[in-house]
Amino acid sequence: xxxxxxxxxxxxxxxxxxxxxxxxxxxxxxxxxxxxxxxxxxxxxxxxxxxxxxxxxxxxxxxxxxxxxxxxxxxxxxxxxxxxxxxxxxxxxxxxxxxxxxxxxxxxxxxxxxxxxxxxxxxxxxxxxxxxxxxxxxxxx
Amino acid sequence: xxxxxxxxxxxxxxxxxxxxxxxxxxxxxxxxxxxxxxxxxxxxxxxxxxxxxxxxxxxxxxxxxxxxxxxxxxxxxxxxxxxxxxxxxxxxxxxxxxxxxxxxxxxxxxxxxxxxxxxxxxxxxxxxxxxxxxxxxxxxxxxxxxxxxxxxxxxxxxxxxxxxxxxxxxxxxxxxxxxxxxxxxxxxxxxxxxxxxxxxxxxxxxxxxxxxxxxxxxxxxxxxxxxxxxxxxxxxxxxxxxxxxxxxxxxxxxxxxxxxxxxxxxxxxxxxxxxxxxx
Ligand SMILES: Nc1ncnc2c1ncn2[C@@H]1O[C@H](COP(=O)(O)OP(=O)(O)OP(=O)(O)O)[C@@H](O)[C@H]1O
Ligand SMILES: [Mg+2]
Numbered sequence: 001x002x003x004x005x006x007x008x009x010x011x012x013x014x015x016x017x018x019x020x021x022x023x024x025x026x027x028x029x030x031x032x033x034x035x036x037x038x039x040x041x042x043x044x045x046x047x048x049x050x051x052x053x054x055x056x057x058x059x060x061x062x063x064x065x066x067x068x069x070x071x072x073x074x075x076x077x078x079x080x081x082x083x084x085x086x087x088x089x090x091x092x093x094x095x096x097x098x099x100x101x102x103x104x105x106x107x108x109x110x111x112x113x114x115x116x117x118x119x120x121x122x123x124x125x126x127x128x129x130x131x132x133x134x135x136x137x138x139x140x141x
Numbered sequence: 142x143x144x145x146x147x148x149x150x151x152x153x154x155x156x157x158x159x160x161x162x163x164x165x166x167x168x169x170x171x172x173x174x175x176x177x178x179x180x181x182x183x184x185x186x187x188x189x190x191x192x193x194x195x196x197x198x199x200x201x202x203x204x205x206x207x208x209x210x211x212x213x214x215x216x217x218x219x220x221x222x223x224x225x226x227x228x229x230x231x232x233x234x235x236x237x238x239x240x241x242x243x244x245x246x247x248x249x250x251x252x253x254x255x256x257x258x259x260x261x262x263x264x265x266x267x268x269x270x271x272x273x274x275x276x277x278x279x280x281x282x283x284x285x286x287x288x289x290x291x292x293x294x295x296x297x298x299x300x301x302x303x304x305x306x307x308x309x310x311x312x313x314x315x316x317x318x319x320x321x322x323x324x325x326x327x328x329x330x331x332x333x334x335x336x337x338x339x340x341x342x343x344x345x346x347x348x349x350x351x352x353x354x355x356x357x358x359x360x361x362x363x364x365x366x367x368x369x370x371x372x373x374x375x376x377x378x379x380x381x382x383x384x385x386x387x388x389x390x391x392x393x394x395x396x397x398x399x400x401x402x403x404x405x406x407x408x409x410x411x412x413x414x415x416x417x418x419x420x
Contacts (some may be wrong), residue, residue: 016280022341040341040372041379047343048380100381108344114380 007065012053012084021050021062021082028064028080033140042080042138045118048111049084049134056104057086057132067137079120079139087131094126147240148194154243155191159183162239166232173222185211186236226271227264234260292316292323299331299400300324301393303368305338313346317353321360330362331400335393337368347382354387363403365389367396 010020025046029039046062053060063083071077091097098116103109116122121137151158162183167176189208196204212233219229237256241248292302302320324332334350336342342350350366357364367390369377377384390396401408 019280026340037372037375040376044341044343044376044380047341047345051343051345108348108382110344110381114344114382117379117381118376 007063009061009063011059011061012050012086013059015054018047018050018054021064022047024062024064025080025082028066029138032066032078032080034080034138035141038138038140041118042082042136045115045136045138046082048115049082049136052111052134053084053086053088053132056091057088060084060086060088060131069139071139077139077141079137081135081137084134085131086133090128090130090132091124091126092128094124098124148191148198150240150243150246151187151191151194155187158236158239158243159187161242162187162235165235165238169231170224170228173224174219178218182211182215182232186215186232190236225268227268230264230267292319294323294327294329295333295397296401296404296406298327298329298404299333299397300327300329301333301335301397303335303338303393306340313349317349317356320353321356324357324360324362331404332357332362332364333393333396333400334364334366335368335396336366336373337370337393339368339373342373342377342382344380344382347377347380347384351384351387363388363400365396365399367391367393 008024010024011017012021022043026039026043029042034042046064050062053062061084063085065081067079067081069077069079096102097104098113099109100113101109102113112124115134115136119136119138121135123135124132126132163179166183167179170179186208189205189211193200193202193205193208196202200208215232216229219232237260240246241253292300295301300320300323302316304316320332320334323329334353336350339346354364354366365388366384369389369391388396388399390399398408
């Protein structure tokens, strides 16, 4: 898998930035040829992760870029990758946080676990006191 | 070249200047602006420039009113044709190039290079500035759209709110409060939230919907959600959001029929409608 360059980095510091991340992901996913269902899924996942970055991580950044790769069968495919980074408090218990319905606040607790189901690749690294980084990839069919 | 002398060059070689201007601007705009249009632009541009130059060397002078009008029209039509600010401004900078190529003009090479370089700096700044402005305007219009979401009375006892655009916490809250208030104001027992115009439903939007429906229920009203597209339905399921006992309908029309039936109204097809066979 390779990044095709031309990625965009957006700060996430306010509600309006979550909207901007969503629009950026939508545009990139459209350019990568994702269908309406996959497009809606990855936009929704990005919305969840951007809001977590804002609400739980105290703000951070999102990087959105086009990616190219190959399927298991060797067919070329393109997709979109989004990377969310914050230097917030981190997640003490990642296993719990990834469980449906687990929230440290008053949310539904479905953002993280739901986002994982909505994308093709999901990678979360978090350390208490050192922040959180989530990378997601969604491929076109 | 002094001010008087560029006026003189123009007076003497206008046709040549126009031709080299055209040669400069046409290739990058090929296929987007027609050649006839560019020829006309060149004629008007150099015509107005010559008329002004015959009177004054200062662009702020009234002698250049006509040139300003030509430039205004040129900018507007380029914008409508979807050209970038740089592409538009390049048509003006090409005037300089045309002069430098005019017969008898011997420009200082170093100065020409510097001048072109600074033009590029200017264009770059201009481009970034316009982009930033457009983003501000885009955000504002989006916010307006969201704020203007109306609650409409569809029928006696039935109110609906068509949600459009991206929903964010504060705005969703406003819309939902408006909906609950209108249930009270109109004494309605049915509310329909139509999400046809919502591109994505995430947990936050879902939570607002669920809370509103619960609140409506506590007020003795029934609330339906309509306009759930297939892609949003699949996303909601994958997210794990449970809409449980909430009535969802594919279209606003379906939701309205249901609401009318439960208010006791008869919903029948008129005589003019085609008869339906079977069920
Ligand atoms: N970037 C982050 N930094 C710190 N903690 C986080 C971060 N992202 C998630 N968490 C923790 O993981 C929990 C689960 O996240 P998740 O998005 O699933 O639920 P939520 O945000 O609480 O509610 P919602 O369903 O509305 O998203 C959060 O409550 C929070 O404690
Ligand atoms: Mg969340």
